[in-house]
Amino acid sequence: MSVPEHLLYTKEHEWVELKEDYAIIGITDYAQSQLGDVIFVEFPETGADIGCGTPFGEVEAVKTVSDLFAPLSGKVLSINEAIESAPDLVNSDPYNKGWLIKISPSKYEEKKDLMSANEYKNFIS
Template sequence: MNFPADYKYHKEHTWAKIEGDVALVGITDYAQDRLGDVLFVELPEVGAKVTQGEKFGVVESGKVASDLYAPMSGEVIEVNEELADSPELVNQSPYEKGWMIKVKLSDPAEADNLMSNTDYEKMVEQ
C-alpha cells in the first residue's frame, strides 16, 4: 500500500493534497484495493459545495457502491472528467491520474482534522 507523506487522510478513506487554498481529492490506495475494479464514479458538478465529512459522490465497483466523503470543505472548481470514460484510473493511479475533484477550500484549517500518512496507515492496519 502506498500513502504519500505530503497528503492528508480522512477516516472515510479519502485524501486531500493541499496546495495553498486548493485541495485535490480522491480515494486512497487502501480504498481502491478494497473496492476492486472501479466501474463508475459519480462526482458533483463544478460549483457544488462540499462539506468535510459529508458525502460528495459515489464510486461503484464490481463488488459494491460506496459513498465518497469530503476530506475538506469548499467549492468544487474542477472535476476529473477522464473518470467518466476511464474509471479504472482510480485503481491504476489513485493519487495521480485517479484524482476526483479539486476544491477551493473554505477553511484551510480543517486540515488539522485529518490524519498524516503514518496515522492513516496505522488505522487501516487495525
C-alpha cells in the same frame, strides 16, 4: 499499499493534497483495493458547495457502491473528466491520474482533523 507522505487522509479513506489556493481529493490505494474494479464515479457539479464529512459523490465498483465523503468544506472547482471515460484510473493510479475533484477550501482549519501518512498507515493496519 502505497501511502504518500505529502498527503493528508480521512478515516473514510479519502486523501487530500493541499495546494496554495486549492485542494485535490481522491481515494486511497487501500480504498480502491477494498472496492475492487471501479466501473463508475458519480461526481458533484462544478461550482457546488460541499461540506466537511458529507457525501459528495459515489464510487461504483464490481464489489459494491461506496459514498465519497468531503475531507474539507469548499467549492468544487473541477472534476477529473478522464475518470468518466476511464474509471479504472482510480484503481491503477489513485494518487495521480485517478484524482477525483479539486476544491477551493473554505475552512482550512478543518485540516487539523485529517491524518498524516503515518497516522493513516496505523489506522489501516
